[in-house]
Amino acid sequence: MSGLPEEHLRYPFRRHGMDHDRYDWSILPRRKPVAWPDGARVALWITVSLQWFPINMAGKPFKPPGAMQTAYPDLRHYTLRDYGNRVGIWRIMRLLDGLGIRASAAVNGAVAARIPSLLQACEQRGWEIIAHGQDMDHLHYEGLPVEQERAQIATTLECLKRVARTPIRGWLSPAKSQSNATLDLIAEAGLDYCCDWVNDDMPYPMRTKAGPITAMPHPSDVDDYFVLVQNHLSEDDFTHTLTDHFDLLWDEAATQGGRVMAISLHPWVIGQPYRISALEKALKHILSRRGVWAATGAEILDAWKAQQ
Amino acid sequence: MAWRDPGYYDYLPYNETRPKITWPNGARVAFWVAPNIEFYELDPPKNPARAAWSRPQPDVLAYSYRDYGNRAGFWRMLEVFDRCGMRGSVSLNVAMCEHHPEIIEECAKRGWEFYSHGTYNTRYMFGMTEAQEREVIQDSIDTIRKHTGQKLDGWLAPALTYTERTLDLVADMGLTYVCDLFHDDQPSPVKTRSGTLVSIPYSLEMNDTIAYNVNQVGPRAYGEIIRRQFDRLYEEGAESGTVMCIPLHPYLIGWPYRLKAFEEALRYITSHDKVWLATGREIAAHFTKHHLEAFKEASVPVGDAP
Numbered sequence: 001m002s003g004l005p006e007e008h009l010r011y012p013f014r015r016h017g018m019d020h021d022r023y024d025w026s027i028l029p030r031r032k033p034v035a036w037p038d039g040a041r042v043a044l045w046i047t048v049s050l051q052w053f054p055i056n057m058a059g060k061p062f063k064p065p066g067a068m069q070t071a072y073p074d075l076r077h078y079t080l081r082d083y084g085n086r087v088g089i090w091r092i093m094r095l096l097d098g099l100g101i102r103a104s105a106a107v108n109g110a111v112a113a114r115i116p117s118l119l120q121a122c123e124q125r126g127w128e129i130i131a132h133g134q135d136m137d138h139l140h141y142e143g144l145p146v147e148q149e150r151a152q153i154a155t156t157l158e159c160l161k162r163v164a165r166t167p168i169r170g171w172l173s174p175a176k177s178q179s180n181a182t183l184d185l186i187a188e189a190g191l192d193y194c195c196d197w198v199n200d201d202m203p204y205p206m207r208t209k210a211g212p213i214t215a216m217p218h219p220s221d222v223d224d225y226f227v228l229v230q231n232h233l234s235e236d237d238f239t240h241t242l243t244d245h246f247d248l249l250w251d252e253a254a255t256q257g258g259r260v261m262a263i264s265l266h267p268w269v270i271g272q273p274y275r276i277s278a279l280e281k282a283l284k285h286i287l288s289r290r291g292v293w294a295a296t297g298a299e300i301l302d303a304w305k306a307q308q
Numbered sequence: 309m310a311w312r313d314p315g316y317y318d319y320l321p322y323n324e325t326r327p328k329i330t331w332p333n334g335a336r337v338a339f340w341v342a343p344n345i346e347f348y349e350l351d352p353p354k355n356p357a358r359a360a361w362s363r364p365q366p367d368v369l370a371y372s373y374r375d376y377g378n379r380a381g382f383w384r385m386l387e388v389f390d391r392c393g394m395r396g397s398v399s400l401n402v403a404m405c406e407h408h409p410e411i412i413e414e415c416a417k418r419g420w421e422f423y424s425h426g427t428y429n430t431r432y433m434f435g436m437t438e439a440q441e442r443e444v445i446q447d448s449i450d451t452i453r454k455h456t457g458q459k460l461d462g463w464l465a466p467a468l469t470y471t472e473r474t475l476d477l478v479a480d481m482g483l484t485y486v487c488d489l490f491h492d493d494q495p496s497p498v499k500t501r502s503g504t505l506v507s508i509p510y511s512l513e514m515n516d517t518i519a520y521n522v523n524q525v526g527p528r529a530y531g532e533i534i535r536r537q538f539d540r541l542y543e544e545g546a547e548s549g550t551v552m553c554i555p556l557h558p559y560l561i562g563w564p565y566r567l568k569a570f571e572e573a574l575r576y577i578t579s580h581d582k583v584w585l586a587t588g589r590e591i592a593a594h595f596t597k598h599h600l601e602a603f604k605e606a607s608v609p610v611g612d613a614p
Contacts, residue, residue: 004355011427014407062362
């Protein structure tokens with residue numbers, strides 16, 4: 001038998017640190033502690049994804065979470081995703097307004113073009129707008145010609161900037177999928193931070209060909225889709241996920257400095273009548289503690305950067 | 309011709325005919341925890357039998373998810389072990405010694421055991437020649453010796469990937485126990501071309517990867533199944549010593565929302581008095597010295613299938 005090619009027993013990146021140069025190896029509890037405004041322990045960052053899944057989506061090179069599932073035309077999943085932008089988001093806004101929380105809306109360019117009033121409603125509440133790609137059928141992946149990827153980013157930002165009155169500083173790739181060029185291209189487009197990498201609980205610097213960009217902590221685990229849809233857990237489990245997560249970060253911050261708790265929401269998931277109270281309970285628990293700073297991504301980024 | 313049965317062990321029913329196991333100090337359960345300290349490569353060579361990542365390279369979501377364990381999760385998990393007085397038996401991708409020696413140092417200074425989980429969790433054994441497999445095993449022996457001073461005794465194949473000769477080579481190269489077989493709640497003899505290895509129960513059911521990702525168990529329910537597993541093994545251990553293992557991954561257990569429920573379950577176990585808080589090596593050595601021969605003698609070959 002011939003066995004595996006020689007390269008399988010060669011390790012060109014076996015060295016101290018990472019096996020690539022995008023960022024440095026860094027140990028969370030050994031970093032200089034970060035102080036949030038007013039001595040807060042935890043920066044609470046809620047992101048709400050406003051997405052459009054075209055009904056004829058190709059799902060290339062893979063189907064993103066939330067994609068159409070039946071043969072064409074999949075009215076069932078198309079309209080349920082649309083429910084998020086018609087109904088679910090307003091239920092979320094009402095809840096967050098009542099609690100005095102401003103979120104960051106991660107918006108597909110197509111949503112800004114199709115429903116500009118939705119983006120305006122976010123900004124009227126003081127929410128931040130984050131670029132979330134063109135739509136859920138325009139993934140960024142290796143193999144996509146770089147000019148095409150650059151154009152997708154440009155189209156996204158054009159659609160958002162046509163409506164938005166505040167600067168667009170953050171980027172969340174659809175399905176958190178990137179090519180090897182995505183970080184370079186979003187930095188080149190002038191964006192300050194990226195939410196795709198889930199390896200940290202704090203911001204950290206990344207390198208691109210167009211200068212530095214900041215990775216913001218945006219875990220895929222503390223996410224309504226992950227808990228409720230992908231893992232089929234209960235609404236109470238979602239509440240406990242958020243409260244247990246918060247409690248540990250809040251404790252940790254007492255000795256290690258400020259932490260970020262990022263909660264990723266999808267209006268077509270958490271915006272259902274039977275689910276919204278799971279979020280409400282968790283947020284009330286979180287806000288009942290001293291030292292919680294509810295902020296947008298850009299505000300957290302600026303406070304962190306000022307201390308680096 | 310491919311195996312129909314790997315032929316690693318004979319039949320030995322879990323009933324009153326099985327030789328009795330006694331653990332040190334009259335313990336009922338030998339309890340060990342096996343953190344998988346792993347490095348996953350962003351762009352490894354593709355093994356013909358298995359892709360490292362489900363998405364096209366670079367799979368930044370899956371890669372960064374695992375990197376979280378080394379940057380953040382490990383350090384929280386370590387505090388939990390310290391608070392519960394538990395030592396780990398590290399299932400180690402040995403390239404971690406080069407990539408993140410800071411982690412190895414923390415484990416070593418606490419007297420944790422290191423055993424091998426291959427070189428990287430993105431390099432698979434499927435399709436290797438004997439010489440290639442020997443090279444990988446030797447790399448583990450040498451790297452663990454060089455960075456920790458420890459002799460390598462245990463093997464858990466990288467990402468649970470094998471050839472038909474893996475366990476033969478592991479035995480031939482001087483290791484003493486394996487964690488790759490899931491056929492029993494007690495240690496048992498494993499027949500290889502180069503003599504006998506001991507299989508130590510490692511439990512996929514208690515493994516955080518299987519619990520969270522495959523069985524989709526929530527964090528609090530994970531704490532509950534750990535307690536139930538322990539309660540039954542503790543009860544049965546009054547008759548003959550049992551083994552309980554919790555295999556962990558810092559990139560999973562180290563999430564803030566999972567850790568508290570796990571710590572409560574771990575403390576529940578470590579606070580019982582008839583529990584031997586052991587390492588894999590200690591369990592294998594005790595079993596080999598006191599019970600291996602009796603287990604071999606009591607085992608019965610299985611018949612030929614039609």
